[in-house]
Amino acid sequence: MSADKVFHSRSEGIPSEGVKDQYADGKAARVWKKYIGDSNQRTQNYKDFLTGLLRKHNCVKVLDVACGTGIDSMMLVDEGFKVVSVDASDKMLKHALKARWEKRKDPRYDEWVIEEASWETLPRDVQSFMPGATFDAVICLGNSFAHLLDEYEDQRTQKMCLENFAKVLKPGGLLFIDHRNYDAMIDSGATPGHSIYYNCKYPVDIKTSVLVVGGKPELVALDYCIGATADGEISERSEFRLCYYPHKLDKFTVMLDEAFGNKAQHSIYADFKPLDQVENPAYYIHVMQKPL
Template identity: 60%
Template sequence: MYRGAKLAGIKLLDLTDLVSVSRSVSRGGSHPLFRQIFSQLLVAQTMDTVFHTRSLGAAAEGVKDQYADGIAAKVWEVFIGDKKQRKQNYRDFLVGLLRDKGCKRVLDVACGTGVDSTMLLEEGFEVVSVDASDKMLKYALKTRWEKRKEKAFDNWIIEEANWLTLPNDISHLIGEGFDAVICLGNSFAHMLDSFGDQREQKQALSNFERCVKPGGLLLIDHRNYDYVIRTGQTPTHCIYYNSKHTQSINTSVLYTNGVPALVTLEYRISLNGFAKGEGKDEQQVSQFRLSYHPHVLKVFSELLDEAFHGKAKHTIYGDFKPLDEIVDPGFYIHVLEKIE
């Protein structure tokens, strides 16, 4: 049974519509009602029916590129704010941890526009940066070109790669493994559970583990989806960026058979000072929407331990603090130290 809400100007779709579109999309095709259904899903619950949403772009097999149209990637640059102004507690946490563990060579498996990679390069680390979205990589490549005269950026390697085929995609770069592999900024949740059993997430985490050398680290995070599911809200503050342009984040949770299967966040960003050709007094706002798999802490922790075959020291932080020092953090950060 499909139970939804009628949007202004849009008819309420019945189960026949849903099945027709679902079959079309699953075959890799399109359907004239797809955009309409996707919009309705933001305010609906699916009961006793499995419906898999798909983004319009595909970076590679198995990984859907939600930045394929280039719009979200462009607005994301505004969302994160000044790349030079990373929050100091984040910089101190990441750089301090990597240095304490003697890490030098780092693989950023979700580099996006290159924000974290840039920070690490400026701190003296050797960085290999990969992402599945060519639209996001465009900004990283631009940064490398702009900083080409700076010594720290001489050997910055940027590659397009898929998490599901990562060891093959960068086989020429792995060698004995990296001192650290990082996947931060809620990036891993971009991989949706297309099959309903998290097989792709398990494969990706296993591939991350293969890239970590013995004694090395994996740092991976996710939003506090336990809180999002419980309250239906997403905090607008971010522990990573100093962005001052986020006006609101509208949160929708899609349930399949009573289980949270998809979280969609609609970001409302002020573009004042960025858009050209508009009046200075006119409020300039852009919106973009991203979908995430809602990783709950207990299950995701088990997936990580499984990926490392139980042979890793696993520490979890909440907003860079020990868990016993914080209540309802915005993000959980997992640090796994691979046993030699």
């Protein structure tokens, strides 16, 4: 196969053993932090949607299983929730730990727990640093779950991880999990361009590539290109690639239901609105309520 036909699934510097930590080179983590901004740059729609449902269901203790740099966790801490944040990427967690240190004079941040953990061993990992803990809510947002690729081609790992999310929830607890509109990406070869999570102040271009094997979409690569800024905050064009498993809405819905034994209440939103109100959403957000 010629060099220009090779599909590179990892950014330069990411270790050869896999793509579980696509931020392992450090560069992507730094640029991503700039890209998403801080907790003050989260869109009001997102903040109102998440905190509104958490309060409606009397959720206090929240596990952020894809905390990344800690932006969403900080938003929840600021809103008075008790937050435990985990991520598999130590490079991303360094930013979260630094953010907690910078907030050390705020007593709310004394209770913010940040630990490294894997979705594949989540219940055991959580027990290792918080024995007996269960949560009112688990959040896995920002298209994070799609980072987990399907190495066995039967989605067994994804299914196990979703079951692990359910296990750490209290009865009646909520799981918030989302994915991009991969149906649209597969059909059009383009990413719906509007952002629902953050008010990015930098010029951003996203190139979409869909890898099809045997007639089946196996992987979507998004090449993020963030341009230099006039104020010099980003001095040069930054580029990095992140790869995702292209979850289709129908199949992901079934997989989620099965993870909760087909007994959970399942609500689906499009860009934080009722599903029938948005024709071509950027994201689908699933809210699962674990049975009592």
